[in-house]
Amino acid sequence: MIDQLNISENNFEQCIKCTVCTVYCPVTAVNPLYPGPKQAGPDGERYRLKHRDFYNEALKYCLNCKRCEVACPSGVRISDIILSARNRYSRGSAGLRDRMLAHTDMMGGLATRLSPTVNGLLRLKPVKLAMDLTLGIDRRRTFPAYTPRKFTTWYRRHAAERQERFANQVTYFHGCYVNYNFPRLGKDLVKVMNAIGWGVQLMKDEKCCGVARIANRLIKQATDAAKVNLREIGAQVEAGRDVIATSSTCVMTMRDEYPHVLGLDNAGVRDHIMTATRFLYNLVESGRVKLAFKPDYRLHAAYHTPCHLVRLGWGIYSTELLKMIPGLQLTILDYNCCGIAGTYGFKKENYAYSQAIGKQLFDSIAEAAPDIVATDCETCKWQIEMSTGLKVANPISIIADALDVEATRQLNNV
Amino acid sequence: MKFDTIIIGGGLSGMTAGITLARAGQRVAVFSTGQSALQFSSGSMELLGQLDGQNVERPTEAYDSLPAGHPYRRIGKAKWLDLLGRVQPMLSEAGINTIGDSSRNRWRLTPLGKLKPAWLTLDDFxxxxxxxxxxxxxxxxxxxxxxxxxxxxxxxxxxxxxxxxxxxxxxxxxxxxxxxxxxxxxxxxxxxxxxxxxxxxxxxxxxxxxxxxxxxxxxxxxxxxxxxxxxxxxxxxxxxxxxxxTTMSASVPGIRIQMQLDAYFKKLGGTLFPGDTIVRAEMCGDRIQAVYSVNHGDEPLEAENYVLASGSFFGNGLVALTDRIVEPVFGLDVDAPGARAEWYKPDLYDAQPFMSYGVRSDDSFRPSASGKTILNLYAVGSILGGCNPIKEGCGAGVAMLTAMAAADRILE
Structure with missing residues (x-):
């Protein structure tokens, strides 16, 4: 309301210098070189507006978890200010490593074609050492495996046709991870949606959501891809279909960073972009569909809310859905950042900070001693699997496993 | 999403209401835009520290000298005395151990070396x-x-x-x-x-x-x-x-109090929505049918009752525009003079009039919009107005006691 008097786009005038953001910043807690969200964000912005020389390269340590924004009592978009400043003022362009890490779709496209070789290579110590020394990708980091067959290939060959028989249709934004690394999650989503009588469509052209490009200062590339996505999402919305994703980060990026960081207007479609768990929860909650679960299913899962899902405020949809599974014992972990933040934790200069940030989460998982960790973010999954040795699954995959497909189809007259 | 009660605001007042209701078995949700004024806590909670410029030694005896519109007076003396006894046990159940007594203030040491009256203080202060x-x-x-x-x-x-x-x-x-x-x-x-x-x-x-x-x-x-x-x-x-x-902000004991209240609320089965703002309500006659938040968009958030604990100006419970003071969620009636010049006094240390502005409400703390009382909404804490928490040293007391009074009404 008072925002109408602002001159900035990111509400920094509303900062009252209370320092609450800094309290909740996971980076400040482990890295004294990082000036903290208040200094890096609204405080620094005042100076940067006067002259770009006030830009501090230490802003690169921000991992864009957006916890500062969740904590801010005044609605300042601190993380957006920092991201925008990095893109606007940082000298020099993104190097080879950052470009490789950021182009998750292009690298994925290449790697899937050669997946057995690439996967093998990425596990070899000499290769990891070479990447560490030449590129600055930390040798201790475990890479996610690439799939030999993309999700989209599977969908075209084995799923597309039977989607047509469903009266209700929803569109799935699969993202790079499902397509190039882990098609199983996409298949799980199709399984669950089909069981309740919903067909799953893909967009004609889907680009990477761009979160890694934005984080690595490849704004032009991010904007080009975002424009294609917005056009395609617009077409889906026009056809009466919502667009759902199994990655909380893809959803956050397309809903919030497209307008706030890339300056693209998504007002017409924003409300139609959501996580698969929100979509499914609403169907169940409103009584439109019913879920039936296997009577003998037993599992103890510890649920970790990814930072971007905390920012979206939608963790509850995932946990409420999981609570519907009778055989599932659910521990909801406290909000703690896992530390990887997409490409951040792959970089040599960040690896130690990344693991230090995640320690609290890893300790709380060890304390809960679950069979499996549930979370809606793929990079949280990599980080937790590497750091705890436990398996991590998306809530949609857990639901797919626990679902009694036949009984569910009968309940929904499919 | 459906709840028994939805609370708007996750500070001391909102969490007190949330804990009281969740303990009684209600399904409660707390929506909080960001962190609250607890992040600046002195480590003490005040009941009544000053009246007419004089330090108050015995708050319970000073009750009758309070002005009629003071939130304590509006709770009613018998009820107020009853509620006083419930605060310390509630805090201690949340793991917050305090010393102090409502019949006699203690004296706390401020960071600037003053001694000020205090009701309940963390036991290590x-x-x-x-x-x-x-x-x-x-x-x-x-x-x-x-x-x-x-x-x-x-x-x-x-x-x-x-x-x-x-x-x-x-x-x-x-x-x-x-x-x-x-x-x-x-x-x-x-x-x-x-x-x-x-x-x-x-x-x-x-x-x-x-x-x-x-x-x-x-x-x-x-x-x-x-x-x-x-x-x-x-x-x-x-x-x-x-x-x-305590130190200058942010306050470590204040953050700890917040985390302990949040954790206790969650342990009681309450649901917290951090970083989310309730922006509008859907009315059905004199009752709220549903509220809507930034994060949940067009998803109706429904409850039997609603508690507005969004604070005063710091919490954006009240917003000062150039020409008027408004309550932004429900458009409630606000008791404040029209002219901006009357809102404040030029001397910073004077009792500032804006500090005592709040929403207009009936004897059960149910506020009104355009003169009509909203039957399932309760305003609690600093948005009530009618007192000057800084000058009187009564902020924490008003926050917790009005929250408990409203929660009791809801449970009746």
Missing amino acids: ATFTSPGKLPWRSVALVNITDFIDFYPQFLAPTLERRGVKCRQESVTIPRLEKLRQSSTEMRAPTVARLLDDDAIRQIAGRLNVIARDVDALIMPAVVGLRDDHQLTLLRRLIVKPVYFV
């Missing part, structure tokens, strides 16, 4: 039964080296005037040294995060040397961000009593 005489002959005021938000030189004169010999010391350990690379981040919570068990043991070793020839140690409140585990450890390891004084 320095408080006294009388402002004249202090229980020590000598103390050491121990700062963390280069920590910029604690001022022993302000505290020493106050203590020395009352016959306490003061020594100023500072301690550090290697991991705190690292913090000094970025002096702007040498804030209480940042220090607290580095003080794990090992660090506490190291610091305790140095403190014990200092403690040898004094009666007590006084330190900035930089220990125990999430719970009181490290506090307990420190006090166990030090041979003399250790007392804390």
